[in-house]
Structure formats: C-alpha cells, structure tokens
Amino acid sequence: MLKKAMFAVGVVSVLGLASCTQETQNKFGRGIQNWTGTNGVLEVYAGDKLVKKFLEIDKLSTASGTSDGGSRPYRYGYGVYDTNLNGIADKGEKKVYFEFSDYSTSYVFYEDPN
Numbered sequence: 001m002l003k004k005a006m007f008a009v010g011v012v013s014v015l016g017l018a019s020c021t022q023e024t025q026n027k028f029g030r031g032i033q034n035w036t037g038t039n040g041v042l043e044v045y046a047g048d049k050l051v052k053k054f055l056e057i058d059k060l061s062t063a064s065g066t067s068d069g070g071s072r073p074y075r076y077g078y079g080v081y082d083t084n085l086n087g088i089a090d091k092g093e094k095k096v097y098f099e100f101s102d103y104s105t106s107y108v109f110y111e112d113p114n
Contacts (some may be wrong), residue, residue, distance in 0.1 A: 026047060041087070042098070044108050052108055054079030054098055055089050063099070073102045083112050 043059075044052035057079035063072035076099035080089040098110035 007044070040079075042077070042100075046106075050085055052110070053085050054096075054110075055082050055083040055087070055093075056080045056095070062102075067079070073101050075102065076100075081110065083113075 028089035037042075040057035042057055042062075043050055054077075057077050060075045060077045063085040064070065064074055065072060076097065078095055078097055080093050080094045082089070083093055084090065094113040096113050098108060100108045
C-alpha cells in the first residue's frame with residue numbers, strides 16, 4: 001500500500017512539474033541548486049591574463065528592477081575573493097559581493113574585502 005501511495009505522489013509531482021511554465025521550472029531548478037550548492041568559480045581575464053578570481057559561488061543571479069521587474073544588464077553573486085589567484089580559499093580571504101556586465105563594457109564590480 002505504501003509503495004502505491006509513493007508511486008502516486010511521484011506521478012502527480014512529475015505531471016505537476018511538466019505543466020509548469022519554463023520560468024517556474026527554472027525557479028524550481030534554482031531552488032534545488034541553491035539547496036545543494038554548486039561551488040562555482042568565476043575568473044576574470046584582461047586579454048589572456050587572469051586578473052580576478054572568485055571561489056565558492058553558489059549561483060549567479062540576473063538583477064531585476066524593483067518597480068518594473070525587468071531584467072537589468074548585469075549579473076551578481078557572492079564568492080570568496082581569491083586575492084592570490086591560487087584557486088584555494090585561504091585564511092583571510094573573505095566572501096564578497098560582486099557583479100559584472102552583460103554588455104561589451106568589461107567591468108567587474110566587487111566589494112573590497114579589506
């Protein structure tokens with residue numbers, strides 16, 4: 001009896017998710033991703049030279065306007081600022097806020113960890 005009930009719940013869940021819009025499915029996926037974590041790395045290059053690195057990023061988000069809800073032309077996130085670019089979150093390296101442009105203007109805005 002328990003197996004049948006669990007199967008029914010699974011079928012209803014799959015059908016419910018399939019009937020959602022793509023955006024709702026994306027939000028659901030991001031919710032799971034936020035819960036499980038991804039441990040991402042963001043590297044910033046000037047030409048072929050690595051100039052900044054952020055570690056332990058769990059997600060990048062697209063900014064949205066408060067009044068119109070429209071997407072803004074930058075992404076943001078939080079990560080450990082790897083000051084010595086060794087790919088390891090060393091003692092003293094702090095988690096900071098950062099953002100970068102979606103346009104061709106090359107910039108990265110980040111919180112000064114000091």
